[in-house]
Amino acid sequence: MNTQFAKRDYSLTGPEAQRAEDNGLVSANWYASTIPRKRLKQLMRRKDGPAIRDTVIWVVALVSTGYLAFLSWGTWWAIPAFAVYGVLYGSTSDSRWHECSHGTAFKTSWMNDLVYNIASFILFRNPIAWRWSHARHHTDTIIIGRDPEILAPRPPDIKGMMLNLFYIKGGPTGLGKIVANSFGRLSDEDKDFVPEEEWSGACMVARVHLLIHALVIFWALKIGSILPLMFVSFPIFYGAWLTVVFAITQHAGLAENVLDHRLNTRTIYMNPIFRFLYWNMNYHVEHHMFPLVPYHALPELHEEMKNDTPKPYKGLIQAYREIIPALIKQTKYPGYFVKRELPEGASLFPGSEGLETGRADYP
Amino acid sequence: MNPQWIEVCAADEIDLEDVVRFDHGEKTFAVYRTDKDEFYTTDGFCTHAQVHLADGLVMGEIIECPKHNGRFNCASGQAIRKPAIVPLKTYPTKIENGNVYIEIEL
Numbered sequence: 001m002n003t004q005f006a007k008r009d010y011s012l013t014g015p016e017a018q019r020a021e022d023n024g025l026v027s028a029n030w031y032a033s034t035i036p037r038k039r040l041k042q043l044m045r046r047k048d049g050p051a052i053r054d055t056v057i058w059v060v061a062l063v064s065t066g067y068l069a070f071l072s073w074g075t076w077w078a079i080p081a082f083a084v085y086g087v088l089y090g091s092t093s094d095s096r097w098h099e100c101s102h103g104t105a106f107k108t109s110w111m112n113d114l115v116y117n118i119a120s121f122i123l124f125r126n127p128i129a130w131r132w133s134h135a136r137h138h139t140d141t142i143i144i145g146r147d148p149e150i151l152a153p154r155p156p157d158i159k160g161m162m163l164n165l166f167y168i169k170g171g172p173t174g175l176g177k178i179v180a181n182s183f184g185r186l187s188d189e190d191k192d193f194v195p196e197e198e199w200s201g202a203c204m205v206a207r208v209h210l211l212i213h214a215l216v217i218f219w220a221l222k223i224g225s226i227l228p229l230m231f232v233s234f235p236i237f238y239g240a241w242l243t244v245v246f247a248i249t250q251h252a253g254l255a256e257n258v259l260d261h262r263l264n265t266r267t268i269y270m271n272p273i274f275r276f277l278y279w280n281m282n283y284h285v286e287h288h289m290f291p292l293v294p295y296h297a298l299p300e301l302h303e304e305m306k307n308d309t310p311k312p313y314k315g316l317i318q319a320y321r322e323i324i325p326a327l328i329k330q331t332k333y334p335g336y337f338v339k340r341e342l343p344e345g346a347s348l349f350p351g352s353e354g355l356e357t358g359r360a361d362y363p
Numbered sequence: 364m365n366p367q368w369i370e371v372c373a374a375d376e377i378d379l380e381d382v383v384r385f386d387h388g389e390k391t392f393a394v395y396r397t398d399k400d401e402f403y404t405t406d407g408f409c410t411h412a413q414v415h416l417a418d419g420l421v422m423g424e425i426i427e428c429p430k431h432n433g434r435f436n437c438a439s440g441q442a443i444r445k446p447a448i449v450p451l452k453t454y455p456t457k458i459e460n461g462n463v464y465i466e467i468e469l
Contacts (some may be wrong), residue, residue, distance in 0.1 A: 004398065027412050027413055037381075038378075039421070041381070044420045046422065051370075102432045103427075103432045103434075103444060106434065131445060131446070132446060135431045135445075135446045138430060138431055139412055139430065139431065195448065197444075197448070278404075290429075291429070291430065291431070291432060292420050292427060292429055292432065336419070
């Protein structure tokens with residue numbers, strides 16, 4: 001373990017990418033809890049029913065709250081109506097995007113692809129580039145120089161994270177990428193994980209996204225009201241905060257450069273409403289260890305492996321009681337991270353010890 | 364190179380709609396039994412990343428990679444869902460006297 005913490009370069013094109021390669025952290029073998037094959041097959045089984053049910057509820061809730069927001073436009077009632085609509089549109093779409101990107105939410109492929117593409121549009125994400133980004137995140141989870149989806153690099157930008165509750169950082173970045181893609185440009189970072197044969201498709205789909213936003217802006221200008229934008233392009237700014245609250249809990253403040261999801265990922269118990277909105281991604285250790293298990297089977301998977309994983313957090317409050325002090329501490333001591341305690345008798349996965357960055361003990 | 368039939372295991376050791384890993388020499392293979400009781404063999408590693416397909420999920424003639432959900436047709440080896448793009452190499456497979464054999468070049 002390093003005793004001195006040197007500032008790290010989290011970009012995918014910097015020296016850390018080579019360092020990760022040299023340390024055997026790229027496309028490495030990761031720890032997996034032992035689950036009997038027959039049981040795992042049961043858990044991996046695909047169904048359309050749960051995701052159709054949940055999608056119908058989601059769409060009905062969106063249309064209902066959207067209609068109320070429309071009716072209340074121009075009154076104070078529009079504020080709560082759009083607040084709920086915004087969360088359903090801008091936050092809930094993230095979990096749908098995520099599950100459908102894995103292709104596990106529905107059994108039927110076109111249903112996954114349809115929801116994935118709609119959610120990508122809502123979230124200002126290029127569906128092609130992000131599919132590859134997320135594949136990389138699963139290959140090299142929180143490996144510096146490899147994972148493009150590290151939300152809290154050390155030292156963390158807490159101000160930026162808070163601004164992102166209103167997508168002030170992510171929104172313009174996402175939109176900027178869509179614009180750049182539509183002009184045929186992909187960043188060097190994107191080119192690192194998106195294969196060349198996918199570049200033209202990524203640019204084409206960006207043009208479609210941009211055209212839809214342009215049509216909505218045109219419509220808003222024509223009627224002299226921002227109302228169309230409030231329904232389509234703006235909810236990501238005023239309604240994505242819950243996604244940020246959920247997403248930060250997944251890995252922030254935990255170990256980097258380890259090959260064991262028990263050490264760099266959190267599982268948090270949540271109430272049924274949050275679990276509906278988040279599609280059970282609170283079982284995040286389970287999801288990372290067995291990405292083939294659909295969201296609706298994650299609670300059962302958790303029961304199978306909970307004796308082999310660190311104690312889950314009792315809720316968001318308990319998780320943030322750990323995360324907030326950890327992130328504040330990391331601004332001063334970037335070498336600090338939260339060490340997850342493995343259950344008694346569980347051994348550290350070979351490859352995890354000695355590669356993590358920082359501590360011993362910070363700074 | 365000399366193609367030879369190599370015994371893998373008893374056919375009933377592979378469940379319906381399942382896959383097993385078979386290592387021979389320095390190579391690793393994935394041997395499938397589909398829901399229609401047909402047997403196929405492909406290279407054992409996913410072409411997208413070095414992940415054993417034998418830990419994946421068989422759905423009919425489809426194998427889904429356990430790490431990134433890429434999919435292949437296990438009969439043809441064709442990649443049918445990204446991030447899998449490059450097809451898998453397939454190997455002739457037969458059942459004889461209740462055992463599974465695959466033909467590989469030694």
